[in-house]
Structure formats: C-alpha cells, structure tokens
Amino acid sequence: MASMTDIIFLLLIFFMITSTLVVPNAIKVTLPQAQKQTAAKPLSRVTIDAAGSYYVAAGNQRERRVAFDEIAPFLRERQEREPEMFVLLYADETVPYREIVKILNIANENRFKMALATRAPR
Secondary structure (H helix, E strand, O other): OOOHHHHHHHHHHHHHHHHHHOOOOOOOOOOOOOOOOOOOOOEEEEEEOOOOOEEEEEOOOOOEEEOHHHHHHHHHHHHHHOOOOEEEEEEOOOOOHHHHHHHHHHHHHHOOEEEEOOOOOO
C-alpha cells in the first residue's frame, strides 16, 4: 500500500508538471487549424481503454497494444533517444484509479515527466 507521503508526492509531481504545461494567455486568439500537430517536446503516449488494455505510442506513431510489463521498457528506451521526452497518459474515465496510479508509479520510479490528458469542456 502506498503511504500518505507517496500519494502527496505523486499529487505534487502531477500539479507541478501540469502547471508548467499550462501557459496562461490573457489574449483570446483563434488558432489556425492544421492537418498535423507539432509538439513542443518529444512526446510518448500511454493509453488505457475502458476494457483495461494498455497501448503505447511515440510521436506520430500509431498506438500498439502491450502488456503492462512492456510499458516501462518502452518509455525508458524512448527517453534514451529523447531526454526531454514527456509522457501523456490517456485513460478512459471508467478506468479505476489504481490503474492510473500504476502508470504514475512507473513515471515516478523512472523520473519521467508526465501529464494526464483531458478533453475540453463542451
């Protein structure tokens, strides 16, 4: 079981990372649309679908299904090539919190920069 200190530490890391990714902008602008999105930093994605299956992808690659044990080696190998890489976690809203914490633990143990993906409000 994770101690209260571990949970607070994970939440602190989460808020520190997400606060550095959110850039406040007082000027309202309508950004142009583009076919391809360019990321400011190299990006890797971990996705957990509603069925609890794990998928990984790097950059513009298509997601591929993996076992849980394959996630950390995939991300470590990506970080060796791109030291400034950060990981974006996509998790279905029905995924149990413990599954998200497993991925956060991988990030914590390997010192990956991580953010949680959300959708825009309607």
